[in-house]
Amino acid sequence: MLRYLTIPVTAFQQNCSLVWCDATHKAAVIDPGGDLEVLLTEIQRLGLTLEQVWLTHAHIDHAGGTGELAERLSLPIVGPHPGDQFWIDGLPQQSAMFGFPPAQHFTPTRWLHDGDTVQIGNETLNVRHCPGHTPGHVVFHAPQIDRAFVGDVLFAGSMGRTDFPQGNHQQLIDSITQRLWPMGNQTVFIPGHGPESTFGRERQSNPYVGGT
Ligand SMILES: [Zn+2]
Numbered sequence: 631m632l633r634y635l636t637i638p639v640t641a642f643q644q645n646c647s648l649v650w651c652d653a654t655h656k657a658a659v660i661d662p663g664g665d666l667e668v669l670l671t672e673i674q675r676l677g678l679t680l681e682q683v684w685l686t687h688a689h690i691d692h693a694g695g696t697g698e699l700a701e702r703l704s705l706p707i708v709g710p711h712p713g714d715q716f717w718i719d720g721l722p723q724q725s726a727m728f729g730f731p732p733a734q735h736f737t738p739t740r741w742l743h744d745g746d747t748v749q750i751g752n753e754t755l756n757v758r759h760c761p762g763h764t765p766g767h768v769v770f771h772a773p774q775i776d777r778a779f780v781g782d783v784l785f786a787g788s789m790g791r792t793d794f795p796q797g798n799h800q801q802l803i804d805s806i807t808q809r810l811w812p813m814g815n816q817t818v819f820i821p822g823h824g825p826e827s828t829f830g831r832e833r834q835s836n837p838y839v840g841g842t
């Protein structure tokens with residue numbers, strides 16, 4: 631069984647998620663943007679062994695704590711897609727611009743591509759490349775529990791910004807309709823910010839992609 635706990639971190643209230651295999655208590659953290667002590671306290675409270683860092687994309691609120699966490703615990707960094715290399719290179723400027731603590735530089739251990747899988751304990755998740763918000767954005771789909779961790783691709787009632795460098799509005803729409811909707815209307819998604827929703831609900835009522 632795959633389980634998860636979402637913990638908002640940083641001033642941006644970014645939804646960092648701990649995901650773990652119930653059988654082995656091995657865990658991955660998705661998007662450790664900051665507040666590492668909070669995350670480590672929860673990991674200890676839950677009795678988990680943190681083994682990997684997974685990244686949806688390299689904006690500071692999602693990736694800012696990655697370098698420090700990976701170095702402290704000797705963890706592999708998995709993702710995002712290589713399209714986000716320039717965002718990783720720009721983390722120091724992102725830190726300064728948004729008043730974050732200085733982000734430690736890192737190099738992903740493994741880049742992700744569309745159709746890849748990631749594994750934690752006995753559990754496997756599917757990777758979809760969903761560009762538009764950033765060019766290297768990926769999402770993690772856990773069909774065994776009908777959940778998708780979608781970062782800043784889609785929100786309840788909204789979708790990701792596309793006014794950043796290399797953002798692309800049509801590409802984001804295509805990512806949502808061609809790569810998220812096929813996961814099924816019943817799928818609950820955990821967005822990068824704000825409450826969970828289902829793809830079915832967004833297909834009905836989201837002002838950006840409703841009716842698609
Ligand atoms: Zn973002």
Ligand SMILES: [Zn+2]
Nearest residue numbers: 644691782822
């Ligand atoms: Zn974000």
